[in-house]
Amino acid sequence: MAIPQADHSPQKVREFAFSDEDFNALRGLVKEHTGIHLTDQKRELVYGRISRRLRALDLHSFRDYREVLSQSDGQELVEFCNAITTNLTAFFRESHHFEYIREQILVPRMADPHASRRLRIWCAGCSSGEEPYSLAMTIRETLGDAVSRWDIRILATDLDSDVLAKGDRGVYGADRVRDMNPGRLSRFFQPTTLNGNPAYAVTPDLRELITFKQLNLMNPFPMKGPLDVIFCRNVVIYFDKDTQRDLFARMARLQQPGAALLLGHSESLFKVSTDYTLIGKTIYRRA
């Protein structure tokens, strides 16, 4: 059992000692491996989330934990990154983006017999899958039976292996679909259980449009493009500007003029990229 130790900081008595050196070493590792820039204000967040790892590993201090991180085969580094990432998401979050896909991409292409029926979409930082499944629902609802004459792939990637496994499984607790309209719920979900609780499993016709893959956005991209749409929403908010510049320059290389890039509600390409033009609320077009 962990022996409680007092932190040296004057205000706090903590379960585990957590020095400036610990915080700085851990946030350096976070930056190096995820691109996430942790400000001084995130100190309590790091303490809270990583304390759980100390308990799980039966360690007594952050210094010991840093030792484990430096010695392990990389497995604890995965757990460490999973613990630090913020995975908040929801079905049809920022719903105007799904309306944009329907009204500005799918409907015009359906109406034009010469338009391409090939669609490649990347959800970068997809968390537990609600975003790509919302997209798959939008596509199925809009195209109906015509979907079989289209060639559509959604690539859903995240750094965090835990949330990615949830997305891949496609089973959501009842609370996650509480706000979904009943028509959608019965059309795209089958009642099931999750850990003995009521839950809903996505139908195979949604699942088959999506490929889930682990991908750290700091690493070179394995895909070649071209990508019609990139969702990169509520991910770069945690990156510093230089990291954002590099990321969007690499994304721009995967897109042709006219392709779309969708960001989260508090994100922008202002002073970050000139490869895209703002055409709507957090909607950018590749120039």
Ligand SMILES: C[S@@+](CC[C@H](N)C(=O)[O-])C[C@H]1O[C@@H](n2cnc3c(N)ncnc32)[C@H](O)[C@@H]1O
């Ligand atoms: C707040 S969630 C956003 C989920 C979804 N895009 C949405 O807007 O609802 C941010 C996601 O970005 C992922 N992420 C953070 N840094 C990443 C990186 N370097 N590479 C890939 N994914 C990353 C996190 O694991 C997390 O699941």
